Amino acid sequence: MSIRLTSQEIASMITTDVLPTSVLPAAVIPASEGFVIEGVEFDSRNIKGGELFIALPGEKFDGESFVVQALKNGAAAALVRQDKLSQEIIHAASGKEGGYLFVVKDTLQAFTDLARKWREQLNIPILAITGSVGKTTTKEILAGILLKHAPGAYAKKSFNNQTGVPYSILKLTKDHNWGVLELGMNHAGEISHLTKIAKPTLAAITRIAPAHIGNLGSMEAIARAKLEIIDGLKAGSHLIINGDDQVLEGELKKIDTAHLKILRFGSSREHQAQISEINSSFPEGGVTFKLKLGSETQNINMRGAVGEQYAFNATCALLAARAAIPEISLVDSITALESFTPPDNRLKVYHLKDGRTIIDDSYNANPVSMHVMLNTAAKYISSGKKVALLLGEMRELGSFSKAYHLEIARAISKLKVSALFTVGKETRVYIEENNGRGEIFESYQEAADEIKKCDFEILLIKGSRAINLDKAVQLLLN
Helix, strand or coil, X not given: CCCEEEHHHHHHHCCCCECCCCCCCHHHCCCCXXXXXXXXXXXXXXXXXXXXXXXXXXXXXXXXHHHHHHXXXXXXXXXXXXXXXXXXHHHHHHCCCCCEEEEECCHHHXXXXXXXXXXXXXXXXXXXXXXXXXXXXHHHHHHHHHHCCCCCEECCCCCCCCCHHHHHHCCCCCCCCCEEEECCCCCCCHHHHHHHHHCCCEEEECCCCCCCHHHHCCHHHHHHHHHXXXXXXXXXXXXXXXXXXXXXXXXXXXCCCCCCEEEEEEXXXXXXXXXXXXXXXXXXXXXXXXXXXXXXXXXXXXXXXXCCHHHHHHHHHHHHHHHHCCCCCHHHHHHHHHCCCCCCCCCEEEECCCCCEEEEECCCCCXXXXXXXXHHHHHHHHCCCCEEEEEECCCCCHHHHHHHHHHHHHHHHCCCCCEXXXXXXXXXXXXXXCCCCCEEECCHHHHHHHHCCCCCCEEEEECCHHHCHHHHHHHHHC
């Protein structure tokens, strides 16, 4: 299923100027009638035929560099910036490949406009997830629960920024029964912008952690930035929060939320969803916990998950699903939880043919998520396993970087790991606090080459995205 829009509809949905096309051959001007696009893409490699290709500005390459290829791949039209419009693009659009051109001043703004206007045409529940940790996993669990109930769509990968959120909205169709979005940020104001585009009917905040604290300055500022998700909620909408998070609760009290229905999950009996008796099974894997939701109590076994945090992610997702669509079956929901498989790079387990195990948590890292991973390592060590660590720097910590890296270093020193490998200059303290035991590398390739020689039973991998430890995982798996 893809969205279908006529050229007139597209032009009417864009508020940034659709510029005069007198300079273009008539063949490449959007047709006055009968012209329809099916789907929207900003990656030319995803063009299958009939889509509108959005040429977005990029750090290394602008989207206009790929318009010709997108048309060759079958794009029906392309949205391009006037100052990037080249004769090559015009020639391709008027040549045998064909394709219409929308010429605007700002393609990102036009893309945002399309998403905002399309969202206004959708009369379905839209659930938006944010938080410093766990938002992608919670989004995946939530989508799995909702899919047991009815067809819908959700943000793939971590499409949670100024391009990913509009793209995810434009993947929703009027045949869907629900949509799930993920909202991320690096700076204050970004979630406010995204939630006003998404206009969610329900919002959930997983947890506050010192991710991006270098940009925001304090945990309280991070909580305020996450609470911006309220800006897109209408009166009567649900806001779901981690009731155990005291920083989040403290900042929430400073905001007028009288118009919202607030639900909490966590360990307290007073929460609408209470978690208790969490147990992680090591070395076999799996997380069990007891969940009390309203008057119902259930024992849940997430066989594919590793780490106690999955109990909180799953409970947040289940509470959100039931709040948005009350008729959802609890039995079906639990089935979805118990069959859940973690997304790539988020405590995903790989069992190698030689009997060893790699646990890939390389997607990103902050002090809270790093402690979670080290707790997981500690459980494996206590079960008698020979555990090795590959750790990368934690980025975007600013002036707090040295203190947080030292905090993690001291936690590592309490573990009896069989081997320690690190990447990035800030990780030198990990080795220093570990009595000099360990090796530091400049790149993930060097680290992977050395790890191949290492004797371990369990290897846990975690670091900030910029360190590229996900590529080290692939080298090791290959």
